[in-house]
Amino acid sequence: MEKVKPRTLSGFMELLPAPQMQMERIMQTLRETYALYGFYPLDTPLIESSEVLLAKGGGETEKQIYRFSKGDSDLSLRFDLTVPLAKYVAQNYGQLTFPFRRFQIGKVYRGERAQRGRFREFYQADIDVIGDGKLDIINEAEVPSIIYKTFTSLGLSRFKIRLNNRKVLNGFFAILGLTEKSGDVMRTIDKLEKIGADKVKDILTGDFGVPGGAADELLTFIQTPGGTAGILDALTRYKGRNEVFDQGADELSTVARYMTAFGVPDDHFEIDLTIARGLDYYTGTVYETAMLDHPEIGSICSGGRYDNLAEYYTDKQLPGVGISIGLTRLFYVLGEQGYLNDKMNTAPADVLILPMTEDLAPAIGLATSLREAGLRVQLYGEQKKFKQKIGYADKLGIPYVIFLGEDEIAGGVYAVKDMETGEQASVPLDGAISRIRDGLAAKNAGTVIVDR
């Protein structure tokens, strides 16, 4: 038969079993952490009507959309989880209770130019809190605090959440008389870290007609040093000249105070006035998250406050705060940079039972008992040589093997071998279970990410 070469599309991550186990552990940690904060898990279709998905229209993203016809329908694959959320909330408004808190971990699609570390299919892990008409500022502090908790639970430690407030920027633009150019100015200063202050000034003055003095003042302002305390202090000195600015400064101060109350240590967040975020729809606090030892990676988790989640679908005013982890890219980077915990058990089972008798019934019974005790068990049922059987446990990294022969069955004991140390002991069922449980607790003690 003519064979087709099996291959996976470029830009699509498909992991081997061991790294997939690590990815699963990360996703499970995200699900558990998000759930602790009272978020509903949500699941929306990957395909939407193009009319609905692209209601906002235009923009950079549209070229990247996977769009196609099926029958009479013009369909598109979702390119983020925010637009489907907007649709969901507008569509089910009457049946939801607000503030509506949801998380979603799902794949999204963007037909970007293929290159190393860029994915066309990738997971986003989003949380959003949506208010009906109003939403308290405390949410703008809680959302990044959840991200702090999530990353810490995964084992990441050398990261910092940087935050700013759009009102501070817009207010300052107004003070400088740049309100009409605010979109262009915002997008330009967002490039500061990438292209440097000189280039930003060139663009502001050359492309957008910002007076040189205003550009200088703006650049000095957004680069105000001193960290959170220093910047908050500096902001008070600008107060009284613009209402929006004053409101933004107050919000930043409140958010910083609450983040401390939420348990985010001072060295894990800072106000940074250069953070602008490209997207138009942010209106208040905005976030980025940097890996301190790999700033070149860019933000691993970003988001912010918006005033109008679903304006393309409904007249209802639905303000919210959301943040998104680009999970596939993060996982890729963690792997590349050696952050993934190689010591962690990635075997599909905790115990492999090797039956040494013709009749498999006793081995099956043992497997059932061990599973009832919560252990992940494989029963090796293939007709192979002993060496191959033990080699199977070895290759998969299964930490324990139990040999079950006539003697063991007759004596009601089980020969438990620790594959790492080679130690072997003959113990009754209870002893086998506690031995394996204790050993696993030690072997699985670490976190999936190791970040020193």
Add this chain to the structure above:
Amino acid sequence: MEKVKPRTLSGFMELLPAPQMQMERIMQTLRETYALYGFYPLDTPLIESSEVLLAKGGGETEKQIYRFSKGDSDLSLRFDLTVPLAKYVAQNYGQLTFPFRRFQIGKVYRGERAQRGRFREFYQADIDVIGDGKLDIINEAEVPSIIYKTFTSLGLSRFKIRLNNRKVLNGFFAILGLTEKSGDVMRTIDKLEKIGADKVKDILTGDFGVPGGAADELLTFIQTPGGTAGILDALTRYKGRNEVFDQGADELSTVARYMTAFGVPDDHFEIDLTIARGLDYYTGTVYETAMLDHPEIGSICSGGRYDNLAEYYTDKQLPGVGISIGLTRLFYVLGEQGYLNDKMNTAPADVLILPMTEDLAPAIGLATSLREAGLRVQLYGEQKKFKQKIGYADKLGIPYVIFLGEDEIAGGVYAVKDMETGEQASVPLDGAISRIRDGLAAKNAGTVIVDR
């Protein structure tokens, strides 16, 4: 602004938050149960190259494929999880250890005619065990046993796994001289339950030229009564006339014996010689699963043994056993038929903290402590009237509310209210945690499916 009507495509399931919680609980039970049996979780792209995905070509399915172009690429959405598995195993053969056990819970796409209860995007939850060259018969018993365990863990009880063996059928066809028509005969008898014996006979004799006597003998054979024991007994009487038949009869007998050893009660499985399964590639044991009180629904979980998983991609002989739950349809049916446990907590949080003070820091601290104890906590931070705050807990069904005012903060006690009974008690932190934990254990004691 002109609004676009928010809508979800027909044939795409999108659940409201409470049913979504039930669906999540089902998926979590599947993940946990499959993991107990030592299966790797696998995740493959939703999009594949059409050349790869449709390597097998032809067939009913092809018309239903979501197929489209992006740039120069001819792409298709996966329509099951078996073809991507075949691709994965062929592609990564050298890096996998066999038997390779994997589960995958993922969405698949089929552009079926839209009708109630039929979905175009739906979850399949598959397990497969793949051997390299050989695979022991015990797997053919373990796989349906895992399904028994899974359904039982979910709370389903009135179901029965029906099994047959393709070799028994093919052997019997040979005895009747029908080997050359075996594909047509197989597909025809597969319709027995739907269209009845008379119509099956008409098709066999009329369309496929099966002699009337042979058709009668076949229909009598496959309808052999007596359940597992009776049928196994009857099979021995046909033995010695065809080698394939004899092998199939032995296999059926072995599988039945092992299923009992694996703990599947006699009333939850039976041999049924009418089970044929349409798909060509099954070669040994085949399975279907019926809901006893709703036979009209058809099989909720099907699969079987195959000898060649990946013949379109590789010369390697890769036999396997697999089974698949059509999760989205099952969930739909369970909802329609009233099987979902309404008493189960579907709230996004276990506790809602209502701060009664200006300063939210003590409430935030309390939330952190409760989360550290593993409770799912929401902190209500909105500026609303008391009645609206408590109404929020009520609407979401959050089982406990904690009021935190000046007195409580000063006294180090927390006013915990059980929203169901209305009982309220002022207790210290430890007391609050144990009170809530105990209450939740009682409230969440049931299973997600209630099947009496």
